[in-house]
Amino acid sequence: MRKLIVLGAALASLAVSACNTVEGLGRDVQAVGSAVTSTASDAKR
Numbered sequence: 001m002r003k004l005i006v007l008g009a010a011l012a013s014l015a016v017s018a019c020n021t022v023e024g025l026g027r028d029v030q031a032v033g034s035a036v037t038s039t040a041s042d043a044k045r
Contacts, residue, residue, distance in 0.1 A: 015028045 015032070016025075
């Protein structure tokens with residue numbers, strides 16, 4: 001669980017540093033949401 005939290009924090013810091021505008025942040029959040037949705041769908045199968 002600790003590794004997951006550290007990985008999440010690292011990914012969040014990369015995502016925040018990668019986008020320079022609010023629009024970029026919106027795209028990043030949307031991409032994360034799509035990945036979570038896809039993973040949840042795969043887990044149901």
